[in-house]
Amino acid sequence: MTPARDRAETYLRLRAEAELRRVQALPRPASPATPGLPEPVRGAARLALPFGRRAAAALQPLALSAGRALQPLAENAEEALRPLARGVLDAVTPLAQNAARTLEPLAGQVIGSVLPAADEAARRLHPLAWQAADRLQTLQRSGERQFLLWRWQARHATATLRGSGPADTGPGHEEPSPEAGVQRLRAIAHALARAGAVDLATADSIVASLETALAARARLDPERLFLRDLHAEQHRRAAPPPAGPYLAVPVGALFPAAPESGLADVRGFTLVIAPDRAILTVSGRLSDENLRSRHLDPWPLFGSNGAPGARDDRGNQYRFHEDSGWSDDENWGGMLVLTPIPPPGIRWLDLTMIPGAAPVRLEITDPAWPDEDVPDPAPAASPAELIIEAAALDLLYLAAGDGHELVWHDLSGLADIVAALDDVGALEPARDAVGRLVTLAARLGVPVPAALSAAAPPGGPAELPEPWRNLLENCGRRDGPAGLAPAAAVLPELDGARFVLAGLRSDEAGADLDVMGWGSRVTRHYLLDSEVRLWAWSARDDRGRWHVAEEASSSASEGHADLKLRLVPALHPGATSLEVTVTGQTGRATTTVPLDWRRADQEAS
Amino acid sequence: MSEGPAWWALLPPADVLVSCGDGEHRLRWADGRLTAPDHPDAEGELVLAVLGGDRSRCVGLIESWDRRGEDLEVLAVGPRSAADELRLTRPAADAPAAPGPLGGAGGGWFTYAPLTGRSYPARRVWAWPRRPGPTAAMLARRHMAVAAISSRRIAGGGAARLRARRPPARDGAGRAAERRAELLSLLALGPEFQLRLSATVAAAWAGGRRAAAGPALTAGLAGRLGPAIQAWQGVEPGRVDVELHEDDGWGRLASSGDRLGVALPVSWLASVWAPGLAVVAGHLVVSVTEAAWPAATVLALPGPAAEPVILKVRAVDGGWIRAEGAR
Secondary structure (H helix, E strand, O other), rough: OOOHHHHHHHHHHHHHHHHHHHHHOOOOOOOOOOOOHHHHHHHHHHHHHHHHHHHHHHHHHHHOOOOHHHHHHHHHHEEEEEEEEHHHHHHHHHHHHHEEEEHHHOOOOOOOOOOOOHHHHHHHHHHHHHHHHHHHHOOOOOHHHHHHHHHHHHHHHHHHHHOOOOOOOOOOOOOOOHHHHHHEEEEEEHHHOOOOOHHHHHOOOOHHHHHHHHHHHOOOOOHHHHHHHHHHHHHOOOOOOOOOOOOEEEEEEEEOOOHHHOOOEEEEEEEOOOOOOEEEEEEEOOOOOHHHHHHOOOOOOOOOOOOOOEOOOOOOOOEEEEEEEEEEEOOEEEEEEEOOOOOOOOOOEEOOOOOOOOOOEOOOOOOOOOOHHHHOOOEEEEEEHHHHHHHHHHHHHHOOOOHHHHHHOOOOOHHHHHHHHHHHHHHHHHHHHHHHHHHHHHOOOOOOOHHHHOOOOOOOOOOOOHHHHHHHHHOOOOOOOEEEEEEEEEOEEEEEEEEEEEEEEEEOEEEEEEEEEEHHOOOHHHOOOOOOOOEEEEEEEOOOOOOEEEEEEEEEEEOOOEEEEEEEEEOOOOOOOEEEEEEEEOEEEEEEEOOOOOOOOOOOO | OOOOOOOOOOOEEEEEEEEEEEEEEEEEEEEEEEEOOOOOOOOHHHHHHHHOOOHEEEHOOOOOOOHHOOOOOHHOOOOOOOOOOEEEOOOOOOOOOOOOEEEEOOOOOEEEEOOOOOOOOOOOOOOOOOOOOOOHHHHHHHHHHHHHHHHHHHHHHHHHHHHHHHOOOOOOOHHHEEEEEEEEHHHHHOOHHHHHHHHHHHHHHOOOOOOHHHHHHHHHHHHHHHHHHHHHHHOOOHHHHEEOOOOOOOOOOEEEEOOOEEEEEOHHHHHHOOOOEEEEOEEEEEEEHHHHOOOOEEEOOOOOOOOOOOEEEEEOOOOEEEEEOOO
C-alpha cells in the first residue's frame, strides 16, 4: 500500500470511529408501543408502522437527497389530508396528538404514514407514499440539509393535523440520525474512491463495518445490512450495455387518437432500436373531457379495438406493448415496446397506432445501423474536479429554474468531502474548482461553509467559466419555444453505459429530454447505493444559450433506465439545434440534435 | 521488542453455555483458546465436519472462532470499552438454516432491538403500468428466497446431503451476509468473549506483519484508546491522535495544545485493554511487565507529561485496583 493510500484509508477508518462515538452519544429512539394508546390508534399504527419502517428501510439510503423530490408530495399530502383533518380534527385531536407523538420518531421520514386518525387517511396517503418511494428511488445525490428539510416538512404536515404548528422552526439544527451519519461517511468514502485516494472495495468495507457495528448496538435497522450487501454486489457485477447496434430514428408524426382514448392526438417522438429492446416514445394531448376529469386511462392507446402494431418492408409483423407512462394536467406521454425487435437491415416500418387507420411510414434511412459513426468520448476533468463541478451544476440548475430552492441548498456535505480530500492530499487537482464553486455560491447567496472557503485558493473570487456566466445571465428566462422535437441521437458508450436521446418537449421555462440508458450503472439499483453522482448533463443551443439538466424522473429495471431530464433555463426561442453533453467519470460524450419543432397539434412536415 | 507475559495472561478463563443439539453445552476460553469441554473429541468432529458430516453448534463456533482469529473486522465491530454494550443475544436453540436479513443460514443471532418483520409481501402500487423492474427490497427478498430454496435443494439427499452441512456457496452478497452472521454469532457469546476475540485478533497482528493492516489497526487502537484517555484525563477521543508504535519500548504520549498524541503497540489491545487494565488508580497503563492473574505488574503513566511508573495491581470484583503496599 502506498503512503497516500494508507493515509486515506486511515482517515476514513478514523472517521468511522468518530461516527460510531457520535451515534452512541445519541439518545435511543423511544419504543413505538406506548402502553395505554387507544386500540383504534394502535390498530392504525400497526398498519402504518410496517409500511413506514419498510419504506424507511428502502428510502433511508436516499433520504439525504429527498428535499426537492418530496416537496411537492408534502404539499400533496397536506392538501389531501386537510379536508379530512377539518372534519375529524375536533373528535380525534387527543388521539392524533398522542399517536403522532408516538409515531414520529419511527415514521417521521415517510410523509403521511403517521396519520392514525382513520382508514380514510391511510387510503389517501398510501398512493402518495408510494409516489414518494418511487421518486426517492430515482434520486442520485444527497444533502443532509435536504433530508432535514424533508423531515421538517413531514413534521410540519403532521403538526397541521394535530392542530398545532411545528415545534421546530426549520431544518438544519438537528443532530443527524445514525442513517444520515452512515450516508455522510459513505459520501466521503465514495468521493475518496472516485478521486483514487482509496479503492472502492476498501471504502465500501469501511462503511459496511460501521453499519454492522451500529446494527450490533441496535442503532441501525439490521435489514439495511442485507440491502447494502446486495448493492455492493451489484457494484461489483456492473454489467456493460448489451453489445450490438443502437439506432434512434426520429418519428415526429402526428397520429389520430381513437375516440375513446381520452386523447386529442398522439405524436410519435423517436423509435429506438437497441440489441435488447425496441421502444417508441409517444406523447399525446389530453382531450377536453379528460382535462376536466383528469382520470385518464393509463394506456389510452390500448383500447378495445386492439393494440397498435407495425409491419416492415419484409412483411414482418410487430406489436406494441405497454411499458411506462406519465401524465400531467394537459399531456400524456408513454413508452411503447415494439416486439419482436426489428432485425438490422429493414428499410421502413409502417406504424398503425389505431387498428384500421392508415399506417404512417417510418423510413429507416440507414439499414446497417452503423452506430460506430458515433464519436469517441472526450476526456473529462480530474475525478475530484468532477465532484466539485457537479455541485456547481446543482447550484446552477437551481438558479436557472425558479431559484427558490437555493434558500435551502446546503453545501456542508460537499464541504465535508472537500475537507476529506484535502486531509488525504487528494484535493490539489480540484482546488481551482473549489474556488469557482465558492465564487458561484457567494454570487447566488448560498451560505459557504468555512471548510469550503478554507480549501479555495487564496486571492479572492475566481473567474467563472463562460458557460456558467451564460447560465446565470439567462436565469429565470421564460421565452422558450413551445413544441416537441424527436431529438433522436445515440451517444457513444461512456463509463460502461450507453445513452440514447429519444424526444424533447420544450416549454417557456425549460425543456424535458427523454433519455434511455443501458448498462447497470445507469439504473437506479446501481445508483441507490452510490453517493457519488455518476452523470452530469449539460447542453448548449445554437444561439449560444447554455443549459444544465437534472433527472426529473426515471423508470428503471436491471440494466436499463428511462430517464426524463429537465433542462433549464429555457431554450432560445430561435434555436434550431441543441448540443447535448453527458459527463461521466472518465470522459464526456456529446451529440447534436436538430430542433425540428412540431407544435403538439401540428402535422408532421 | 522485549518479550513480556503471554497476551492472555491477565484474561482469566471464561465459560458460556450454548444450545447444541438437544441440550446446552459449555464453551470454555482459556489460555488464548476456545474449547468445547462437552465434546471430548472436538477435533475429530471438526475433521468429520470438513468431510461432510454433521457439524455441532459447539464445533461450528470453535471453527468460526479460529477462522476469525486474525479478522480485523472484529476490531471494527467489537466493543470499544466495557461500557460499549453490544445488543446481541444467542438464539434459544440451534437456528434452522433459514437466511434472514441479518446474515446467512443458520447459527443466527438477533438483536434486542425491535425487528422490522418482512414476512408479508410488499404491495407496489403504481399509478401506471410499468415494466416490472424489481426494487431493492424486492431484490433482497428474491435473493433471500433463492438462498432458502438453494439450501433446501442442497439438503435434498444423496451426495448433496453432505454439502448441506457446510455453509452453502453463495454469491458476494450471500457470502457477506454469512460472514457477518458468523462474526455476530461469536460476539453474541457475551462481553467476556467479545473482549477475548478482540484480544486474539490484536495479538495475531502484534507480530509485525501488518503492512496492509496498518489503517485498520490504527483505527482499532484509536477506538479503544480514546475512551480510556477520556476516562483518564477527560480529553475527548476526537482530540487524541493515535499512532501504532512499531519500535522498542512502551511507546510515547505527548500533549500539544488541546490535543494528545499517543503511540502504542497493537499488543496493548490484547494485554492491557482487553483485561480492562487501561486505566487503574488514575494511571494509564501502557504495558504489562509481569502477570500472574489476578496480580500483575504494569508500566503506567500518572499524567500526560510524566514518565511511566511501575504499578502493582490486582483484579478485584471484575476490576483492577492498585495492590496494597505497592509504591
